[in-house]
Amino acid sequence: MKNQERSLRHESRLNQMLSRVRDRHFRLTPQRMAILQILANSEEHPTVEDIYQQVKTRFPTTSLATVYKTIALLKELDEVLELGFPDGSNRYDGNRPYPHPHAICTKCKKIMDPEISSVDELSEEMRQKTGYTISFHRLDFFGLCPECQDKP
Amino acid sequence: MKNQERSLRHESRLNQMLSRVRDRHFRLTPQRMAILQILANSEEHPTVEDIYQQVKTRFPTTSLATVYKTIALLKELDEVLELGFPDGSNRYDGNRPYPHPHAICTKCKKIMDPEISSVDELSEEMRQKTGYTISFHRLDFFGLCPECQDKP
DNA sequence: TCCTTTGCAGATAACGGTTATCAAGAAATA
DNA sequence: TATTTCTTGATAACCGTTATCTGCAAAGGA
Ligand SMILES: [Mn+2]
Ligand SMILES: [Mn+2]
Ligand SMILES: [Zn+2]
Ligand SMILES: [Zn+2]
Numbered sequence: 449m450k451n452q453e454r455s456l457r458h459e460s461r462l463n464q465m466l467s468r469v470r471d472r473h474f475r476l477t478p479q480r481m482a483i484l485q486i487l488a489n490s491e492e493h494p495t496v497e498d499i500y501q502q503v504k505t506r507f508p509t510t511s512l513a514t515v516y517k518t519i520a521l522l523k524e525l526d527e528v529l530e531l532g533f534p535d536g537s538n539r540y541d542g543n544r545p546y547p548h549p550h551a552i553c554t555k556c557k558k559i560m561d562p563e564i565s566s567v568d569e570l571s572e573e574m575r576q577k578t579g580y581t582i583s584f585h586r587l588d589f590f591g592l593c594p595e596c597q598d599k600p
Numbered sequence: 601m602k603n604q605e606r607s608l609r610h611e612s613r614l615n616q617m618l619s620r621v622r623d624r625h626f627r628l629t630p631q632r633m634a635i636l637q638i639l640a641n642s643e644e645h646p647t648v649e650d651i652y653q654q655v656k657t658r659f660p661t662t663s664l665a666t667v668y669k670t671i672a673l674l675k676e677l678d679e680v681l682e683l684g685f686p687d688g689s690n691r692y693d694g695n696r697p698y699p700h701p702h703a704i705c706t707k708c709k710k711i712m713d714p715e716i717s718s719v720d721e722l723s724e725e726m727r728q729k730t731g732y733t734i735s736f737h738r739l740d741f742f743g744l745c746p747e748c749q750d751k752p
Numbered sequence: 753t754c755c756t757t758t759g760c761a762g763a764t765a766a767c768g769g770t771t772a773t774c775a776a777g778a779a780a781t782a
Numbered sequence: 783t784a785t786t787t788c789t790t791g792a793t794a795a796c797c798g799t800t801a802t803c804t805g806c807a808a809a810g811g812a
Contacts, residue, residue, distance in 0.1 A: 580702045587740075
């Protein structure tokens, strides 16, 4: 079943995050634990504000700064993928913390992970033709999601 | 000769920009002409500040706002490609005003246009697998350019 | 040519998500 | 328990972009 796979992946991701945090001897505060859980469990590429609102339901005194700092920590550990946008906003993927393509709805801002052919061949072609040493990439497809195509 | 090709393309691009501006009955002021020339002639994906500094050598009283407004005009006419970055900065390509891959040096910030296999097949695969109607994309490869690889 | 209308240039204030800063509190260490 | 280090929460600062406003200049009509 699809949902079960997902649950397993989420649990696995949380454990991975937790061990990385512990290995580096960072403290595992309740706020941090909550943020890690949210990132490990979400498939929606949440914004900082999304995460903030969710954390506050469990720990109402949590500061926005704590969310930013925990995300910075996870970035340092390579345990979250940050998708920065030109308007200054960010979206986060805690499930697949490595570069991968995204489909972005220009209307409702939903972001999904498509299962698509790898772009590693393009990366290799790039290296050969430009002489650059490619360390990472970013591939976004913009358009309308099925839901937004229906309601005009 | 490579440089000659480039000159021809630049001239062609400038003419294309000019006719679009005229067709829509926008006024062709000296400042606008200067900015169009800079964008048509540059291969370096200049920043707004780059353009501003160049324009000021010919028209010292030019305001930064005029540069922004002219770029906004060209975007409306689909005559310039804007590459927005998460830090809020932008780079512009007046030569190829349509989505195409870029190689970005993470050290010196140089951006180049690689001649690479098209990503249209990926776009099509995307459409089929996600149900999104893809209208444009963005593909960036990050790494070190040949020059920056040498000097550590 | 004069007058009216419209568009553009230049200057500057406002914007907003992120980052930096700092005091207070909590956890590790001895 | 005392001391050190880390973390939280609150808030100021950041900075390229965007919005706003005023004065000027180019079109267009009579
Ligand atoms: Mn993703
Ligand atoms: Mn380009
Ligand atoms: Zn949508
Ligand atoms: Zn370089």
